[in-house]
Amino acid sequence: MRIPWRILYHLIVLPVILILLTGIQTSFWLQLLGPFPTPQLWIVVLTYLITHRPFWISLGMGYLFSVILTGFTAWPFEYILTSAMVLVGVSQLLKDRIYSSGPNYFIALCGWNVFLFHVCYTFLGMLKEDIPFARVSLFDFILSPLLSVLLAFPVFSGLRMLDRIFKEDADLQTGNSIT
């Protein structure tokens, strides 16, 4: 029987990577730096999938990641899903117009996506939630995208290496995607 590596990679390996990176963000970072703002490593992984996979795979992974991330936060699932879909949709629009498979493009998109997530998160919190939040932390708003950008390259290298191991040819997966 032929092992469906591609399915195993996307449904098991990548979710495990996501859980490990989110564990680093929510636990290891806390032990190391206390209440200092954290990078949003899950967005870095999602951005990698958006830039290196066809639209339908990144959309499906956006749904899967939203389910996984619910365990790490008090924010309800539907809000995480909405934010993830905003990231997938907006990044896809950008990717269809400007695209490069190199790390610089990816790192810039990571920074933009973390910033967009904070905007989306603030907007949803203020408009839709039963208990809107009172103050936006500018410190988090600025530092979180910067830290994510700093850590984007190691994550990119790691994911590229995994792609090679699982024979996921990144450059062939790009291009216009919905159709």
Add this chain to the structure above:
Amino acid sequence: MNFFTFDIRKVFAGILLVILPLLAINMQRNSEEELWFTRPFTWAAGAIQNGFHSFSSGVRGTTAMYLDLIDVKVRNRELEEDLARLKAELGSVTELKLENQRLNKLLGFKQASTHNLIAAKIVGRDLLPDHHTLTIDRGTDQGVKKNMAVITTGGVVGYIFRAEPQSSQILLLTDRYAAIDAIVQRSRARGVLEGFTRDMARLSHLKRADDVVEGDLVVTSGLFRIFPKGFPLGTVTKVERSQYGLSQKVEVEPAVDLTNLEEVFVITETHNLPEPEEKASEETSDKAVQ
């Protein structure tokens, strides 16, 4: 182009990207209900945070041990001197302890704690900066349940909002989803303490005439049988009464520094909650005031 010609894949993409998420956030689901399909991942989140905590504690322990070895000789001499001094003091301390026990017995003090507590270590925090939750290394296997109170020696920390077999998540009193029934200790004015920012909460549902001033201690009311009565929540730092409003805005600084917690206690059973009769009489007096 024909108006009715459309690409079914684009329609499907639109449904998944826009319509489904928008429907989901408009469904008015109770945010405290946990979705069945997220449960395995909640368990995984707790397990991975426990793992990372053990790893980082191990690394910190080893590093500290190595650093300690450097000046261990000097410290050893100091400790030997201390030991000799403490041995000399021990005799008098034992005498005082015995006297203290005798006096306590005479006064009829209860030696046993009125609460059953479980000590827990903080192993993780929330994924998002605006939500103030913490993960602890104790779960349902150790007797932790949803809505149990979490305290430290300084005061209230929050309550359990999600419990898994080996880990649980605490909603801190500063989280905007948190609401704790509270009273002002001096004037007995009752309100609800709601989370506001990382280091501040608000006492809401107070009447304009309620007597609250800066520096007042806010404590738990003991209602809803979650928190023991009279446990410190925080201190009033600001009181604002608008000229025509019916209520007042009261800001409260938590009694505990919630940003630097390492260990907490979960109250699994408490014995000083108000009795149902007391609760009923409190409610009646409330209605009478209104």
